[in-house]
Amino acid sequence: MGKSYLESHPDENGYFGRFGGSFIPPMLEKPFADITKAYEEIKNSPAFIEELKYVRKHFQGRPTPITYAKNLTTHCGGAKIYLKREDLNHSGAHKLNHCMAEVILAKHMGFKKVIAETGAGQHGVALATAAAYFGLECEIHMGEVDIAKEHPNVVRMKILGAKVVPATHGLRTLKEAVDSAFESYVSQADTAIYCIGSVVGPHPFPMMVRDFQSIIGIESREQFFEHEDNLPNNVVACVGGGSNAMGIFAGFIDDKEVELYGVEPMGKGEKLGEHSASLTYGSEGVMHGFNSVMLKDEKGEPAPVYSIASGIDYPSVGPEQAHLNDIGRTKVGLCNDTQAIDAFYKLSQLEGIIPALESAHAVGFAMQLAKQLPKDQTILVNLSGRGDKDIDFVVENHPIPNAKF
Structure with a gap:
């Protein structure tokens, strides 16, 4: 019997057909390789699976x-x-499904801080929630337009202990929030992990987020x-x-x-x-x-x-x-x-x-x-x-x- 679609996609380089891959600056190649290696190590780990099951049932x-x-x-x-x-x-929202898992991964890798972008604020709230639960620092980048539009979620992130960083360039929405978060992450890649908020970004995040969702x-x-x-x-x-x-x-x-x-x-x-x-x-x-x-x-x-x-x-x-x-x-x-x-x-x-x-x-x-x-x-x-x-x-x-x- 052949492999299911999910078992066979993506390939080892993170491609779904011709789409995907990893196009990142050299200084990020090792951090992303480390994330890939850590995910492959823990995704079938009984301890990881049991912790995630517990969190999903008794917290989420x-x-x-x-x-x-x-x-x-x-x-x-x-x-x-x-x-x-x-x-x-x-x-x-659905965002907590991958945020709890990503923060468990961060904890497994020894990181004390998580960084992310958010658009409507749901990913930011979910990551701030997960960071609070597991005791990590949290930094969220959000476009100025969305900060004004989604004010309740901004307040929730701050109450949960996250630092909210406005993205002030361009259209000041989701793309600019990603730009801002990536720029911040580059300078902190040794001490923090970037928790991407969707099935986007360089490999392994499209695969990881899909698996968690x-x-x-x-x-x-x-x-x-x-x-x-x-x-x-x-x-x-x-x-x-x-x-x-x-x-x-x-x-x-x-x-x-x-x-x-x-x-x-x-x-x-x-x-x-x-x-x-x-x-x-x-x-x-x-x-x-x-x-x-x-x-x-x-x-x-x-x-x-x-x-x-x-x-x-x-x-x-x-x-x-x-x-x-x-x-x-x-x-x-x-x-x-x-x-x-x-x-x-x-x-x-x-x-x-x-x-x-x-x-x-x-x-x-x-x-x-x-x-x-x-x-x-x-x-x-x-x-x-x-x-x-x-x-x-x-x-x-x-x-x-x-x-x-």
């Missing part, structure tokens, strides 16, 4: 449930919509049978870098009968700078240490991007997402700002669940898809995070509907 609150969105399904009038409730994971898909595969006694026909997740998508896709990637949709943010329009739809409008290129598909300006540099959701306004996509789309295993879904806000309020008022704006993109696309499919079809949405962080921004810019739909 896993497994998270799957909820049938009955009222939303009735509203859409088509396929049944189910939600994998990562919003119920401790700290409010795969718990979502593993749980979902078992849980869905409790609802339907079958696999879902469709699995939907939003894609910026793509960690929540790879997490849930991992459970179904070898099941060819299950359609996998990665939903990109179409923002305000099709012009460059109005969206963050890398797979839809991008081309191959290297950024932040990995080769993938990216949005480029006329000079071939990373283009300006936009999304109402701070966690997915990134000009590239994880290399594995690029590979799976390239070979036709995944499909691209699109959801614009208006559709995301509509989904935000509909899920809130029809189901009593306030989603993160990132997750609202997946819900918005699922609503479109459900209307096109017969009632005997099923859609499983990865509800990657809750919307506490977004409520002030949303109600200030998009008035609350005064009645249920």
